[in-house]
Amino acid sequence: MSAVATPAGAAPAVVRRAGVLRRFTRHPLALFGFVTVTLLCLSALFAPAIAPHDPLFLDTSKRFFIPFANSGFPLGTDELGRDTLSRLLYGGRISLTVGLVAMVTTVITGSLIGLTAGYTGGWVDTVLMRFVDTMLCFPQVFLLLVVAAFVPPSLISISMIIGLTSWMEVARIVRSEILHLKEQDFIQAARALGASRARIMFQELLPNIAAPLLVAATLKVASAVLVESYISYLGYGVQPPLASWGNMLTNAQGYFDTVPWLAILPGAMITLTVMGFNFLGDGLRDALDPRLRMDT
Amino acid sequence: MLSYIARRLLQSVPLLIGVSVIGFGLMHLAPGGPLAVYTLNPTITSQDIDRIRIVLGLDQPVHIQYFKWAAGMFTGNWGNTFFGGRPVLHVILERMPATFLLMGSALSLAILIGATIGVLGAIRRYSVFDMLATSGAMVALSFPTFWFGLMAIYFFAVHLGWLPSGGMYRLGEEDNIVDLLRHLVLPVMVLALVITAIWSRYTRSSFLEVLHQDYMRTAKAKGLRAHERLLRHALPNALKPLIALLGIELPALFSGALVTETIFGWPGMGRLFVDALGMKEYPILMGMIMFTGMFVIVGNLLADIAIALIDPRVRLG
Amino acid sequence: MVEPLLEVRGLRTHFPILSKVLRRRVGTVRAVDGVDLTVMPGEVLGIVGESGSGKTTAGKSILRLIEATAGSIAFEGREITGLSTAAMLPLRRRMQIVFQDPMSSLNPRMTVGRILSAPFEIHGVARGAQARGHVVDLLRLVGLPEEAVDRYPHEFSGGQRQRVGIARALALRPALIIGDEPVSALDVSIQAQIMNLLKRLQGELGLTYILISHNLGVVSHICDRVAVMYLGRIVESGPREALFFDAKHPYTEALLAAVPSPDPGARRRSVPLDGDIPSPANPPTGCAFHPRCPQAMARCAVEAPPPVMLAGGHSVACHLHPG
Numbered sequence: 001m002s003a004v005a006t007p008a009g010a011a012p013a014v015v016r017r018a019g020v021l022r023r024f025t026r027h028p029l030a031l032f033g034f035v036t037v038t039l040l041c042l043s044a045l046f047a048p049a050i051a052p053h054d055p056l057f058l059d060t061s062k063r064f065f066i067p068f069a070n071s072g073f074p075l076g077t078d079e080l081g082r083d084t085l086s087r088l089l090y091g092g093r094i095s096l097t098v099g100l101v102a103m104v105t106t107v108i109t110g111s112l113i114g115l116t117a118g119y120t121g122g123w124v125d126t127v128l129m130r131f132v133d134t135m136l137c138f139p140q141v142f143l144l145l146v147v148a149a150f151v152p153p154s155l156i157s158i159s160m161i162i163g164l165t166s167w168m169e170v171a172r173i174v175r176s177e178i179l180h181l182k183e184q185d186f187i188q189a190a191r192a193l194g195a196s197r198a199r200i201m202f203q204e205l206l207p208n209i210a211a212p213l214l215v216a217a218t219l220k221v222a223s224a225v226l227v228e229s230y231i232s233y234l235g236y237g238v239q240p241p242l243a244s245w246g247n248m249l250t251n252a253q254g255y256f257d258t259v260p261w262l263a264i265l266p267g268a269m270i271t272l273t274v275m276g277f278n279f280l281g282d283g284l285r286d287a288l289d290p291r292l293r294m295d296t
Numbered sequence: 297m298l299s300y301i302a303r304r305l306l307q308s309v310p311l312l313i314g315v316s317v318i319g320f321g322l323m324h325l326a327p328g329g330p331l332a333v334y335t336l337n338p339t340i341t342s343q344d345i346d347r348i349r350i351v352l353g354l355d356q357p358v359h360i361q362y363f364k365w366a367a368g369m370f371t372g373n374w375g376n377t378f379f380g381g382r383p384v385l386h387v388i389l390e391r392m393p394a395t396f397l398l399m400g401s402a403l404s405l406a407i408l409i410g411a412t413i414g415v416l417g418a419i420r421r422y423s424v425f426d427m428l429a430t431s432g433a434m435v436a437l438s439f440p441t442f443w444f445g446l447m448a449i450y451f452f453a454v455h456l457g458w459l460p461s462g463g464m465y466r467l468g469e470e471d472n473i474v475d476l477l478r479h480l481v482l483p484v485m486v487l488a489l490v491i492t493a494i495w496s497r498y499t500r501s502s503f504l505e506v507l508h509q510d511y512m513r514t515a516k517a518k519g520l521r522a523h524e525r526l527l528r529h530a531l532p533n534a535l536k537p538l539i540a541l542l543g544i545e546l547p548a549l550f551s552g553a554l555v556t557e558t559i560f561g562w563p564g565m566g567r568l569f570v571d572a573l574g575m576k577e578y579p580i581l582m583g584m585i586m587f588t589g590m591f592v593i594v595g596n597l598l599a600d601i602a603i604a605l606i607d608p609r610v611r612l613g
Numbered sequence: 614m615v616e617p618l619l620e621v622r623g624l625r626t627h628f629p630i631l632s633k634v635l636r637r638r639v640g641t642v643r644a645v646d647g648v649d650l651t652v653m654p655g656e657v658l659g660i661v662g663e664s665g666s667g668k669t670t671a672g673k674s675i676l677r678l679i680e681a682t683a684g685s686i687a688f689e690g691r692e693i694t695g696l697s698t699a700a701m702l703p704l705r706r707r708m709q710i711v712f713q714d715p716m717s718s719l720n721p722r723m724t725v726g727r728i729l730s731a732p733f734e735i736h737g738v739a740r741g742a743q744a745r746g747h748v749v750d751l752l753r754l755v756g757l758p759e760e761a762v763d764r765y766p767h768e769f770s771g772g773q774r775q776r777v778g779i780a781r782a783l784a785l786r787p788a789l790i791i792g793d794e795p796v797s798a799l800d801v802s803i804q805a806q807i808m809n810l811l812k813r814l815q816g817e818l819g820l821t822y823i824l825i826s827h828n829l830g831v832v833s834h835i836c837d838r839v840a841v842m843y844l845g846r847i848v849e850s851g852p853r854e855a856l857f858f859d860a861k862h863p864y865t866e867a868l869l870a871a872v873p874s875p876d877p878g879a880r881r882r883s884v885p886l887d888g889d890i891p892s893p894a895n896p897p898t899g900c901a902f903h904p905r906c907p908q909a910m911a912r913c914a915v916e917a918p919p920p921v922m923l924a925g926g927h928s929v930a931c932h933l934h935p936g
Binding site for chain 3: 184185186188189190191192193194195196199204207208210
């Protein structure tokens with residue numbers, strides 16, 4: 001044999017990757033999600049460059065400017081004279097950061113627990129799954145608030161607390177995938193070679209669950225941003241003067257009758273962000289699903 | 297059937313224990329512990345704190361404290377509030393009706409509307425209605441509930457003046473049902489939004505799965521008409537995962553209720569929780585966490601029993 | 614006197630059936646129920662039987678991929694049944710397996726290069742570029758081009774994937790390779806190719822094989838000795854010629870009757886086989902084959918026949934041949 005001929009029935013990798021892309025681009029909503037998320041991430045990344053003002057700079061002589069009325073303050077100012085656009089941009093930075101760090105925490109925790117439970121089996125599996133079931137009995141917001149109220153709030157602590165109260169779903173997804181995968185011959189082959197449990201879990205099994213993990217991760221960013229906005233609104237999340245879309249709403253509530261845009265804008269941004277990640281996640285799930293079935 | 301119920305009850309016990317352990321652990325993990333509210337108060341001397349510590353039984357080893365506390369929970373003694381010394385269980389129970397009214401109304405409304413949308417979407421897959429419903433559900437899921445609530449208050453209460461902007465009753469009108477209903481509309485609408493979205497998606501996928509089964513095609517071949525097929529064959533089978541969903545979504549329902557009550561000043565358990573948070577009322581916080589945890593366990597148990605009633609495979613297998 | 618490479622005595626692998634509620638043992642699946650095997654170095658032993666006969670379980674139990682319930686397995690003179698995972702590790706270089714399904718035996722997310730360098734990495738023999746060198750050698754050995762290193766399993770045909778599986782088994786130059794239905798999932802024309810490859814490798818590398826198959830015809834190709842399994846026990850075993858031309862056990866005869874013969878003139882007792890193989894959880898009393906045996910006697914339902922050694926290393930467990 002001088003060259004690897006592509007036999008009938010086995011699709012070459014290039015064609016399959018294009019298939020995923022094609023399926024993804026067929027959904028306009030998925031594309032919308034992708035574009036939205038990209039734009040948001042870019043604006044968050046380049047906030048210092050784009051923002052016209054320092055978000056913390058207050059000037060009470062310039063309170064309550066109306067959006068689109070003043071070129072210096074494109075989206076108006078808040079009750080302390082701070083530029084709304086800049087605060088929105090920097091707030092996005094914070095909210096997205098929290099969302100991403102929370103997602104990473106969730107994915108790592110959930111994967112570790114799911115992998116261990118699924119592959120080890122036996123009483124380890126039972127104990128871990130009982131733990132997951134127990135954690136699922138608590139409403140996430142209740143748990144979050146209790147912990148957040150008593151832990152000194154910092155971006156890292158908020159992100160991790162959010163992450164540590166939403167990993168259960170990921171653990172379940174990972175575990176069920178692993179249960180199915182571990183009966184496959186290639187896992188038995190690895191055991192026959194003497195591969196260590198860690199090697200099998202991380203090098204053999206993990207790459208095979210990358211697709212559902214990616215989908216779960218995307219959707220988790222959405223839920224993390226949502227949850228962060230709520231606890232920041234209540235005052236237990238991101239602390240002022242640092243702006244997050246959630247805590248921008250706390251003060252805006254009092255001025256609703258007179259200056260509603262202070263509340264409308266941050267909320268709209270939250271909605272847009274969460275929508276973007278949700279659509280992206282859904283699109284990824286639809287695009288990746290058939291390929292998953294083709295492999296195993 | 298009885299053996300199935302017994303089995304499920306047995307399975308719930310470790311859950312209950314787990315919930316209590318985690319709840320207890322949370323209380324003691326917090327910096328300052330249950331005495332934080334006192335230690336931060338400069339007027340209380342350290343001897344006072346020691347005395348309080350003994351009175352509250354906090355000088356004893358952790359596992360003893362746990363057992364005492366757990367035993368107390370079992371007998372209905374959930375401790376007393378820090379401020380005012382009222383029994384925690386009573387405080388929670390007196391807020392329960394308000395929250396259950398809100399949750400119950402929102403859930404019923406959401407299931408009704410959501411399931412209808414879902415079924416219609418499943419029957420006419422990929423139609424304009426279905427596409428709108430699916431994306432609409434996605435958008436609704438992305439709304440921050442509290443922001444939606446604020447918008448709703450602004451629009452309906454402030455701007456249009458149709459509905460009250462908060463609270464459960466107008467002062468002095470506690471017996472007026474109409475007044476209650478007027479106050480209920482906005483909170484229920486807000487809480488129901490997300491639940492409706494979830495239910496419509498879930499119902500749609502559950503029905504889609506059922507509609508494509510072979511037995512549906514057989515029913516059609518037998519000559520059964522559409523609504524007969526739907527009601528007698530599709531519905532019972534699609535119902536099972538939906539009842540399971542009810543149980544699974546209970547915690548989220550509580551979370552949503554908490555948010556909604558905060559926005560609308562609805563005097564329920566959620567509001568109680570947030571207020572207690574501000575005052576660092578550990579006993580109430582603990583009691584609420586335990587309450588919701590236990591409620592969810594019971595809710596899931598009931599859902600499983602309901603499923604077993606419908607689906608003989610479950611109770612026999 | 615050459616030492617046997619593998620000696621298996623009284624191998625039993627039973628799986629408990631657990632009740633749903635309290636997970637109490639309510640039954641046992643006796644997949645392997647008393648198997649004795651001796652494999653000499655350089656030999657090719659075939660284990661043949663229907664699905665449900667326990668042959669795959671026996672093979673995996675020997676490799677300790679499945680834990681045997683009882684019995685002794687001595688590999689290169691050393692008892693391996695009680696060994697810890699750590700103690701087994703060096704032995705795993707000496708005994709390997711080729712799986713039946715070329716689709717699921719290779720990790721779809723790994724390139725062939727990674728799959729084949731894994732054995733070297735796991736045993737600390739080589740990494741990186743050095744491992745790649747070994748990998749290329751392996752590919753050449755099984756007749757695959759060097760470019761295969763960067764390709765994924767789905768880019769290959771079934772036969773090619775099976776070659777990769779064989780290459781993986783060969784990586785650390787084992788003494789024993791167990792082939793669990795290595796060609797059953799392949800097209801007939803490819804089956805011959807792979808069997809020839811296995812035969813060539815055996816000659817070149819001095820390997821010892823245990824080939825498990827339900828297809829006597831395939832096995833006859835390269836096996837020196839054949840053992841026939843039924844419901845967890847070996848009913849007949851011996852040199853290939855003895856089994857093929859002088860089969861003693863009625864089950865063996867039935868299996869042989871099912872093999873299409875290129876020589877229409879060969880004498881053949883055509884013996885129809887009734888019904889299905891019984892469940893290993895509920896085996897018949899006495900000789901497990903008696904319900905389907907055309908020559909069953911009263912004694913067969915009562916007493917299980919012990920294996921009897923006939924001339925020339927041919928053994929059979931049947932009351933027709935009490936020895």
